[in-house]
Amino acid sequence: MPIDFHKRNKGKIEIKSKVSIDNNDDLSLAYTPGVAKVSQEIFKDKSKVYELTSKSNMIAIVTDGSAVLGLGDIGPEAALPVMEGKSALFKQFGGVDAIPIVLDTKDSDEIINIVKKISPGFGGINLEDISAPRCFEIEKRLKQELDILVFHDDQHGSAIAVLAALINALKIVGKKFSSIKVVINGAGAAGIATANILIEQGVTNLFLVDSKGVTCTPRIDLNEYKMAVANKVNMDFCGDLSDAVKDADVFIGVSIGNLLSKEMVKSMAKDAIVIAMANPLPEIMPNDAYEAGAAIVATGRSDFSNQVNNSLVFPGLFRGALDVGAKKITREMILAAAHALAAHVKNPSKDKIIPGMFDKGVADTVADAVKDAVIE
Amino acid sequence: MPIDFHKRNKGKIEIKSKVSIDNNDDLSLAYTPGVAKVSQEIFKDKSKVYELTSKSNMIAIVTDGSAVLGLGDIGPEAALPVMEGKSALFKQFGGVDAIPIVLDTKDSDEIINIVKKISPGFGGINLEDISAPRCFEIEKRLKQELDILVFHDDQHGSAIAVLAALINALKIVGKKFSSIKVVINGAGAAGIATANILIEQGVTNLFLVDSKGVTCTPRIDLNEYKMAVANKVNMDFCGDLSDAVKDADVFIGVSIGNLLSKEMVKSMAKDAIVIAMANPLPEIMPNDAYEAGAAIVATGRSDFSNQVNNSLVFPGLFRGALDVGAKKITREMILAAAHALAAHVKNPSKDKIIPGMFDKGVADTVADAVKDAVIE
Numbered sequence: 001m002p003i004d005f006h007k008r009n010k011g012k013i014e015i016k017s018k019v020s021i022d023n024n025d026d027l028s029l030a031y032t033p034g035v036a037k038v039s040q041e042i043f044k045d046k047s048k049v050y051e052l053t054s055k056s057n058m059i060a061i062v063t064d065g066s067a068v069l070g071l072g073d074i075g076p077e078a079a080l081p082v083m084e085g086k087s088a089l090f091k092q093f094g095g096v097d098a099i100p101i102v103l104d105t106k107d108s109d110e111i112i113n114i115v116k117k118i119s120p121g122f123g124g125i126n127l128e129d130i131s132a133p134r135c136f137e138i139e140k141r142l143k144q145e146l147d148i149l150v151f152h153d154d155q156h157g158s159a160i161a162v163l164a165a166l167i168n169a170l171k172i173v174g175k176k177f178s179s180i181k182v183v184i185n186g187a188g189a190a191g192i193a194t195a196n197i198l199i200e201q202g203v204t205n206l207f208l209v210d211s212k213g214v215t216c217t218p219r220i221d222l223n224e225y226k227m228a229v230a231n232k233v234n235m236d237f238c239g240d241l242s243d244a245v246k247d248a249d250v251f252i253g254v255s256i257g258n259l260l261s262k263e264m265v266k267s268m269a270k271d272a273i274v275i276a277m278a279n280p281l282p283e284i285m286p287n288d289a290y291e292a293g294a295a296i297v298a299t300g301r302s303d304f305s306n307q308v309n310n311s312l313v314f315p316g317l318f319r320g321a322l323d324v325g326a327k328k329i330t331r332e333m334i335l336a337a338a339h340a341l342a343a344h345v346k347n348p349s350k351d352k353i354i355p356g357m358f359d360k361g362v363a364d365t366v367a368d369a370v371k372d373a374v375i376e
Numbered sequence: 377m378p379i380d381f382h383k384r385n386k387g388k389i390e391i392k393s394k395v396s397i398d399n400n401d402d403l404s405l406a407y408t409p410g411v412a413k414v415s416q417e418i419f420k421d422k423s424k425v426y427e428l429t430s431k432s433n434m435i436a437i438v439t440d441g442s443a444v445l446g447l448g449d450i451g452p453e454a455a456l457p458v459m460e461g462k463s464a465l466f467k468q469f470g471g472v473d474a475i476p477i478v479l480d481t482k483d484s485d486e487i488i489n490i491v492k493k494i495s496p497g498f499g500g501i502n503l504e505d506i507s508a509p510r511c512f513e514i515e516k517r518l519k520q521e522l523d524i525l526v527f528h529d530d531q532h533g534s535a536i537a538v539l540a541a542l543i544n545a546l547k548i549v550g551k552k553f554s555s556i557k558v559v560i561n562g563a564g565a566a567g568i569a570t571a572n573i574l575i576e577q578g579v580t581n582l583f584l585v586d587s588k589g590v591t592c593t594p595r596i597d598l599n600e601y602k603m604a605v606a607n608k609v610n611m612d613f614c615g616d617l618s619d620a621v622k623d624a625d626v627f628i629g630v631s632i633g634n635l636l637s638k639e640m641v642k643s644m645a646k647d648a649i650v651i652a653m654a655n656p657l658p659e660i661m662p663n664d665a666y667e668a669g670a671a672i673v674a675t676g677r678s679d680f681s682n683q684v685n686n687s688l689v690f691p692g693l694f695r696g697a698l699d700v701g702a703k704k705i706t707r708e709m710i711l712a713a714a715h716a717l718a719a720h721v722k723n724p725s726k727d728k729i730i731p732g733m734f735d736k737g738v739a740d741t742v743a744d745a746v747k748d749a750v751i752e
Contacts, residue, residue: 005405007428010426012395013394015389015473015475016391017389017463019385019388022734027687030465031687035457037379038378039457039458041379042454043450043454049453049454052386052457053453054390057390068415069408069412071412071416074415077418077429077431077496078422081411081414081418084429088397090391091393099391102496103494105493114490116480120453120456120480121452302404311403357403358400
């Protein structure tokens with residue numbers, strides 16, 4: 001069924017002209033000789049490229065296909081359907097024009113160089129599905145070296161969506177960020193960014209778990225990004241996932257399916273919140289989590305309530321940032337997006353801790369919050 | 377007026393989704409979880425990327441902005457309006473999706489590497505407005521190293537359009553390729569490609585002229601591409617343009633405006649053909665050329681009859697090549713396109729030696745000829 005869906009139109013995106021070229025007059029405006037004046041105008045003042053070309057609304061979705069969905073390193077060609085889907089969502093929900101650029105290289109320096117060299121035509125770069133820890137360095141350097149928007153969606157899109165869900169979930173169970181114990185399973189792009197955004201929100205009791213157990217300072221195999229998180233929280237506790245989840249108030253899964261057992265959920269604190277985002281198979285199925293005593297369960301899937309998905313974030317975030325001509329995505333914009341997304345749910349309940357993708361005005365809410373954050 | 381035209385919609389192109397995503401069912405087909413199956417299918421068999429993504433109809437228009445229109449080296453940002461115009465024409469006339477990739481580098485090796493690394497998402501590469509002689513090396517290596525269509529429009533698009541115009545013009549004046557004297561003024565991408573296509577058609581009496589005069593073998597300042605042409609024709613004649621045009625049957629200008637004087641046209645052979653393609657100001661204005669005795673005059677402009685413009689070529693050429701899944705643009709396809717374009721004019725006359733951009737079916741004619749050339 002998805003195969004037929006993709007075969008029908010040979011993929012999901014196309015280029016459309018915003019102007020009609022029906023006669024020589026149109027042609028002489030859109031192309032030669034008229035376009036020469038437009039090019040000269042930009043040559044004299046490069047900033048005019050924003051008003052005279054599509055750059056101001058055009059972004060590149062850049063991936064090397066090294067960490068795609070739950071599929072892993074499948075390469076640039078196989079990543080393309082995901083990037084085209086993302087492009088379709090960018091346009092439909094945010095009115096943002098986004099073209100997939102799938103790269104046949106996994107060398108970080110080369111990726112950085114290519115993105116820099118293709119950047120003149122784009123108003124922003126959405127990094128996507130690049131494996132950790134390379135993604136951190138790539139994003140950091142591109143943010144430093146480019147004067148257009150750079151955003152790694154797997155990190156910040158996920159972190160924003162989780163924070164939004166958690167703001168509402170904690171309200172429902174009457175707990176505070178400063179007093180909860182959080183376990184994040186998965187220490188890739190999403191896990192590390194989520195850990196950092198929660199620490200910024202006041203969480204101090206946090207365990208980041210990778211495939212070898214809790215990322216604690218005694219471990220000598222941690223990359224600098226995991227170590228930085230370990231240095232901020234629970235520095236020397238080195239157990240495994242089942243040790244970590246004992247008495248935890250919140251479990252956040254950004255790992256792979258079926259890792260969280262019912263026994264583990266039973267060992268969590270009262271009114272436990274489980275956000276199991278592995279896709280398509282969550283770390284625990286919602287029914288199992290509820291049976292084991294969880295108070296609120298969310299997943300990344302559209303067929304259960306509480307879908308925590310970065311699709312709620314990226315269209316509105318870029319829409320707002322592009323509209324005000326922002327050149328950076330700042331922490332203020334990221335936090336504003338999360339809080340606005342949470343507030344979009346008027347009456348949060350256990351089955352509605354985050355807006356649905358098709359709730360009215362979600363992207364506008366995020367876009368407006370981002371714009372306000374820039375203006376402040 | 378062109379400025380307002382470009383400001384109105386902020387540029388000329390946008391991305392459009394070919395599928396509608398209006399509910400969770402659509403979402404689960406176009407994006408997660410359904411898209412995972414599609415990615416896995418391509419991971420197993422890379423060739424499926426042609427039927428399951430937009431690659432089969434998506435090309436990149438790649439430039440470094442080093443030789444744009446008559447404007448020269450204006451850089452990637454200022455080149456963008458031209459590339460967007462090209463994209464609009466690709467779609468309108470050929471139904472081809474073309475995205476501008478404007479590069480912030482003029483290093484040939486780097487351009488080649490970047491194009492190779494971004495190629496997995498594209499079915500073809502249209503190189504554009506890259507200065508000679510770098511463009512020859514870049515095209516040659518990309519054709520060798522990529523398994524998708526590579527076409528440098530400034531070379532071959534121009535050469536095809538000139539050849540088409542000349543086929544009809546020679547019919548009208550009753551002359552043959554094998555017996556005419558041709559002067560090409562301008563030895564950049566278009567000039568060299570035009571020289572080569574005319575030599576293939578049987579022209580032996582040909583003078584290629586650059587800013588220092590006729591490119592003749594005694595000159596020690598010629599690049600290998602100019603030298604190769606000189607070695608095929610008129611090897612040791614070293615005069616200037618006015619020497620070269622004496623008794624010439626055909627003048628082809630792909631240089632800069634106002635270089636061909638009425639005196640020079642007067643010195644040409646009887647029934648002289650003048651194709652003055654510099655844009656926006658031709659090498660000689662049509663009225664002046666006719667007053668000086670030319671029999672047939674063509675320019676690159678839409679406001680005179682006989683517009684010799686590569687826009688007549690590239691939409692149909694790529695349409696045909698993409699439709700049959702060709703992986704190379706061959707000489708056979710190029711020659712077929714030129715002859716089909718000429719034949720599209722049913723009754724050639726001095727004011728109609730080449731189809732107009734808005735004549736019915738021009739791109740289809742070219743596309744069909746290209747498809748036939750592939751199939752043969």
